[in-house]
Amino acid sequence: MSELIQLDALGPNGAYRASNRRTVTDVTGAPVAELSLVPQLFVQRGMAALRKAPAMPADERAAALERAGHAFATATIGGLSVEDYQHMVSRVSGIPISVVRAATTAIARSAAEVCRAAQNARPDGAVNDWRDPLTRQGHAIWTRRGDVLAVHAPGNEPEVHTLWLEALALGYKVAVRPSQREPFTPHRLISALREAGFGADQVVLLPTDHSVADEIVRAADLAMVYGGESVMKKYRNDVTVLPQGPGRSKILLSGDGGGDGDWRSHVNTIVDSVSDYGGMACVNTTAVFVEGDPTPVAEAIAERLSELPSLPPEDARAVLPVQPLDSAKTMEKYLLDHAGDATARLGGDGVVDDLGDGSAVMRPAVFQVERSDAPQTGIELGFPCVWVAPWSQADGVVPLKNTLVLTAITCDEALIDRLVNEPTISNVYIGDHPTYWMRPGIPHDSYLADFLMRSKAVIRD
Incomplete structure (x- = not known):
């Protein structure tokens, strides 16, 4: 495409092309699009319009969401076919195109099922x-805690945009601030929602620079904000904000091997958990805890991951993420600087594979640490990088805390009880299940509706 794609803001009065535009580049640094960045006054007016707008009736929302999901996955939207969209997302984010294609299908499926799936969170003792x-x-009736939800979206994986669809399903008006790294997915999804019947005052796209970003959160009733440790710290005590931080997903491989006693039968699940989604998602495994000698497990993981090919992200065979060369080198330096006394089983000499066009593949890394409480096990990076640690019953649950998904390959019911009851472990998968397993209607980090909704008593004549 010789001309830059224009990604306009989508305000309550339609598309808006701002004078302040940010150039979106692909992984080689080549410009591919311009993203309009709106000023504070535009944000204020847009959020006010959302607040004034009536909610769509529930049956209309369900039908419109299903139509939007179908269009997102099949139609030409904003001048981009679905194939063009997938190519652009892969090129600007470095995500393997196979992951983008799978995410496209997942978004369509979620949009079709989200109204039914949202009801899974409704208390049995409440009506709608x-x-x-x-x-x-x-x-009791189940009702919203507010009317307007703000979303500061990430750019690491398109499928995260399935989550805020639940707010639309429940009658919220939604304002999305897209990632400047990958704005194509929210722009396409909101365009599809509007074409499917949602009003321009029901869902808006408000790209902003950092100086204006907080205004979107302040003007909303509730907000969902993605980011790293700084975001978690900033919003930790704000009951109106749901921070979405690092996943630090883990696998525990107990001495009983989940019943078969042989860890080798679980290597495929471990490797897939580390590398699926290009290793870029919060559900990717970043630490493996082994009861017994972790060395053969670390060596087996390293051997398998070393076989993955280095390819441009738009290649159908690609499975590893690609970054601009400078960004890749920065990430590599961070890894090697923080590896400390860990033993490198893969990636100790570096993880950057220069493709020669200004971009680089992030090769996998496997490091073995000596203690279950080694600080390295808390490091999460945006490519397949895993820390393998010893674990014993005496270590207990403590090293496994602060985890989005924990796959526990064990038959120890007392241990499983402790893991399920640990508040800082969001999801527990028992047995040979990858940490990236997800389904509509199943909680991701609790149900989003737990944050969006409440129950109140009603009695009437």
């Missing part, structure tokens, strides 16, 4: 509407 006959005797 005060008009329900049960409220004549007094009953």
Whole structure:
């Protein structure tokens, strides 16, 4: 494409092309698009319009979401076919195109099922509407905590945009601030939602620079904000903000091997958990804890990961992420500087594979540490990088805390009880299940509706 793609803001009065535009580049540094960045006044007016807009009726929302998901995965939107869209996302983010294609399907499926899936979070003792006959005797109803949700979206993986669709399904108006790294997915999804029947005052795309970003959060009733440790610290005590930080997903390989006693039968699951999604997602495994000698496990993981090819992200065979060369070298330096006394099983000499065009493949890294409480096990990077540590029953649950997904390959029911009851472990997969397993209607980091909704009592004549 010789001309730069224009990614306009999508405000309450339609598309808006700002004078302040950020150039979006691909992994080689070549310009591919311009993203309009809106000023604070535009944000304020857009958020005010969302607040004034009535919610769509529930049946209309469900039908529109399903239409939007179908269009997102099949139609030409904003001048881009689905193939053009997938190519652009792969080129600007460095995500393997196979991952982008799978995410496209997942977004369409989620949009079709989200209204039904959202109901999984509703308490059994509550109804959806005060008009329900049960409220004549007094009953709980499930209702929103607010009307407007703000989303500061990430750019590491398109499938994260399935989450805020649940807010639309529940009647919220939604404002999305896209990542400047990968704005194509939210732009396409919001365009599809509008074409499917959602009003321009129901869902908006508000690209901004950092100086204006906080205004979107302040003007909303609730917000979902993605980022690293600084974001988690900033919003930790704000009950109106749901921070989404590093996943630090883990695998525990117990001495019983999940019943078969042989860790080798689980290597495929471990390797896939580390490398699926290009190793860029919060559900990718970043640490493996082994009861017994971790050395053969680390060596087996390293051997398998070393076989993955280095290819440009748009190649259908690509499985590893690609970054601009300078960014790749910065990430490599961070890894090697923080590896400390860990033993490198793969990647000790570096993880950057220069493709010769200004971009580089991030090769996998496997490091073995000596203690279950080694600080390196908390390091999460945007490529397949895993720390292998010893673990014993005496270590208990402590090294496994602060985890989005923990796959526990064990038959020890007492241990499983402790893991399931540990508040800082969001999801526990028991047995040979990869940490990236997800399904619509199953909690990701709790149900989003746990944050968006509440129950209140209603009795009427």
